[in-house]
Structures are given as C-alpha cells and as structure tokens.
Amino acid sequence: MTQEKTLSHVNQHGEANMVDVTDKSVTQRVAHAEGYVLMSPQTLSLIENQQHAKGDVFAVARIAGIQGAKKCSDLIPLCHPLMLTKVQIDFATLEDESGIRISAMCKLAGQTGVEMEALTAVSVAALTLFDMCKAVDPSMTINGIQVIEKHGGKTGHWQRKEAQVS
Known part of the structure; x- marks a missing residue:
C-alpha cells in the first residue's frame, strides 16, 4: 500500500501555511539543480x-545566481529564510545544442531542504544570461529547470533517474 502524499503548504482549512520545522533535526543538506539557455551559435x-x-556574461550570471539563492525566501512566499553555507554556480557550453547548461549547488546545516534555493539560483542565472544577451539574440529560450539531486533530512538521498551531477 502506498502512502498518500499531501500538500505541506496547505493547512487543514485549505489555507496557505508555512510549514513548522521546529521539531525537525538539523542535518547537512545539499541540493543540485540545472537549467539550460539555448541561443544562436553566434x-x-x-x-x-x-x-x-x-x-x-558568466561572471555576472554567477553572482546573480548566488544572490538569487540568498533571496529565495523573499521571492517564494512560503520558503523559510535559510543560512546557506555554500552556493556554487557552474556553466557548461553545449556546442551541439548551441546553449549553456547552468548548474547550481546549495548547501547548509539546517532543518529544511535547499531545493528551492538551488532552483532559484539556476533561474536567476538563466534570466541574467538572457537579459545580458537579449539585444543580440531575442529568440533565446530558457528550459529544463529542475532539481537533479538532493541529500539530507529524513528522506536521505534522492537523484533524478536520468541526471548525472557534475
């Protein structure tokens, strides 16, 4: 028998609710996310x-991604403000796809996960790349933003089946 999942950010009255993590154990938590910006070869x-x-462009987008992770709780209404201990943003150019893979890793010792911070870091870095290049290539696309791996907490280790964390 499978256990039915419930939405944790909705209380018993159907109202938006910040999850109470007071009684959760402090554990090392890490999340990896990725996303892609596709553009012209030029x-x-x-x-x-x-x-x-x-x-x-990479230096500015890297700083923007780090800032995005740090501001996640200001942008996503029910996210907890977290004391991140590490945010890393990496870029890989993809010649065959004419694009850039953005990867983010967020880390802390805390009572809740850092998936939203990693996703926000990738999103803001991608938006910054787009902003800096839109004058020369307004047809760029941003896609594939997803969590690819996480560690810590009561669920332990999770990895997307098709993901390869770099």
Whole structure:
C-alpha cells in the first residue's frame, strides 16, 4: 500500500501555511539543480570568447545566481529564510545544442531542504544570461529547470533517474 502524499503548504482549512520545522533535526543538506539557455551559435560564440559588449556574461550570471539563492525566501512566499553555507554556480557550453547548461549547488546545516534555493539560483542565472544577451539574440529560450539531486533530512538521498551531477 502506498502512502498518500499531501500538500505541506496547505493547512487543514485549505489555507496557505508555512510549514513548522521546529521539531525537525538539523542535518547537512545539499541540493543540485540545472537549467539550460539555448541561443544562436553566434551568441554562444560571443559569450565563450568574452566578446560580448556587456562584458563577462558568466561572471555576472554567477553572482546573480548566488544572490538569487540568498533571496529565495523573499521571492517564494512560503520558503523559510535559510543560512546557506555554500552556493556554487557552474556553466557548461553545449556546442551541439548551441546553449549553456547552468548548474547550481546549495548547501547548509539546517532543518529544511535547499531545493528551492538551488532552483532559484539556476533561474536567476538563466534570466541574467538572457537579459545580458537579449539585444543580440531575442529568440533565446530558457528550459529544463529542475532539481537533479538532493541529500539530507529524513528522506536521505534522492537523484533524478536520468541526471548525472557534475
């Protein structure tokens, strides 16, 4: 018999509710997320060769992603404010797909997970890449934003079946 899942951010009256994590154990928690920005080969070349008129696109997007993770609870109404101990943003250029893979890792010792922070980091980094390049390539797309792995808490380790964390 499978246990039915319930929405944790809705109380017994159907109202939005911040989950009470007071009694949860403090554990090491890590979440990895990824997303993609697809663009023209010319735009990808500008970024790779640091020839974009706005400067180092990766450096700005990395800082934006870190800031996004730190501001997650300000953006997502029912997220707990967390004391992140590490946020890492990485970029991989994908020549065959003419795009960039953005990966984020968020880490802390706490009572709740960091999946939302990792997703926010990827999202804000992707939006920053788009913002910096939209004048030369307004047809870019952002897609595939997802959690690919998490550790910690009572559920332990979870990994998306098709994911390979780098």
